[in-house]
Amino acid sequence: MKPLLPILLLLVSSAFATGAEKSRPNIVLVLCDDLGYADVGYNAKLFGVETDVFTPNIDALAGEGTIFKQAYVAHPFCGPSRMALMSGRMPHAYGGQKNLPDEAKNLRDYNTKGIPVSEMLFSRVLQDSGYATACIGKWHLGHSEPFHPNVRGFDHFFGFLGGGHQYFPSVTDKVEPKINDYQYFLERNGEDILSPEGAYLTDMLTDEAVDFIARTATAKESEPFFVFLSYNAPHSPLQGKTEDLQFLYPIHEPENPRNGVDYRDYEKRQNYVAMVYSVDRGMKKLREVLEDPNRDGNEGDSISENTLIVFLSDNGGKILQAGNNAPLKDDKGSTCEGGIRVPMFAYWPGVVPSGQVYDHPFLALDFYPTFAALAEAKIPEDKQLDGRNVWPAFLEGRNPRSDETMFWLRHHGGGNEVAIRRGNLKAYRKQFSRWKIYDVAGDPGETRDLAREHPAMIESLVADGLEWSRTLEEPQWHDTEAGAKSWEENEMPKYPKTFGLR
Ligand code: CA
Secondary structure, eight states: OTTHHHHHHHHHHHHHSOTTGGGSOEEEEEEESSOOTTSSHHHHHHTTOOOOOOOHHHHHHHHHSEEEEEEEOSSSSHHHHHHHHHHSSOGGGGTOOSOOOSBOTTOTTTTTOBSOTTSOOHHHHHHHTTOEEEEEEEOOSBSSGGGOGGGTTOSEEEEESSSOOOSOHHHHTTOSSOOBGGGSOEEETTEEEOOOTTOOHHHHHHHHHHHHHHHHHTSSSOOOEEEEEEOOTTSSSOOOOHHHHHHHOTTOOTTSOGGGOOHHHHOHHHHHHHHHHHHHHHHHHHHHHHHOTTOSSOGGGOOGGGEEEEEEESSOOOGGGTOOOTTSSSOTTOSSHHHHEEEEEEEOTTTSOTTEEEEEEEEGGGHHHHHHHHTTOOOOTTOOOSSOOOHHHHHTTOOTTTTOOEEEEEEETTEEEEEEEETTEEEEEETTSOOEEEETTTOTTOOOOOTTTOHHHHHHHHHHHHHHHTTOOOOSOOSSHHHHHHHHHTTTTOHHHHTSOO
């Protein structure tokens, strides 16, 4: 009799399922900002790195799901990394490889540039296929109307449009005139809002996401949802919540700042750790609402088994702002592993393997086609993508791109910093220094240059890089006037020289 039960269940569920909706998962994409590779407990443990971070809820989700050991973003800075993630294309392909300017003064591009409207974002693909969509937190893909999340595929937006924000927004609400992104009012669907006195930004973002999920999951005609929960933590300014600092560091005395300096400014690492802990609290609340969306204390309405959570950072941690990328080399802004390889896990009970480590490259460019496939959503035929649907390979533990060449490129002063990887070997060059090559699977810290052993591989990768560079556009904007000036003076982008052997 036993084998009959699953078949019966299948018949019953297909008879009562409302169309395809039951098979399409909810998707929650949690993106942290500048979170170091070793700044989640599970990664520190995996690599034997000593750490002071305290992330029990993140670690539990990662442990019950799959840890991605080689997850990469497309660029070591916030803006272009997010461009790639949302558009599924390398940002250099359409001139989006620089951060958008943060300050309105003297920058003509501030309100006129953003992620090109010619790029359909995957939020729109999911929205068009019937998903309820929400973007909560940091956007950083353009300030004005054509680039606003509400016109780029998000039914609901709460957060801020720029590259960062102060963590106590009721304080910055009072600042006038507002001269940069970090001081603007938070907004909800285009309307500025005043933040409650003392409210802490990370908690506000969590609460908005939890409310959206509860509302959507318990609606009469419930649709699957996609939530892009885009925390700015632990990006600077390093401002932990007082309660978290007191919990983590009981000797902390916020009422007694040294020499009148704001206590939040000097104990950088403690604030950083507290900021990560506030994200961890968010993951606890997220899990709770998925297990009990009508919040009656009874998990009979759990949607956890139909929800994929993916957690990652938009680039590596910044060492000067207390981030720790051990055992990786370098940090935010670098095309060494510390700038582009990020902490990541996926959690989906019953679907994503539990207690596993996936040790093949995964690119943030893959989210677009992978999520679209999970959502059974149709991507327009003319949409160009640099990633691919990696879901089947992931579930089977295979490498979806063993023969594929992967590229990272950051404009750096009068030159470029680049990385080109195929298989486990990654060629690396900063400006016009000698090419180096590392086995980044076995030596993630890039400590052993294998250039003598692999001259032909370097030649092959550099040739791929040159060919790739011919498909790229110059930046449509610069983050600062100095950056724009330097671009002109140095006659950038200098690709033939960068992708040359000497
Ligand atoms: Ca970032």
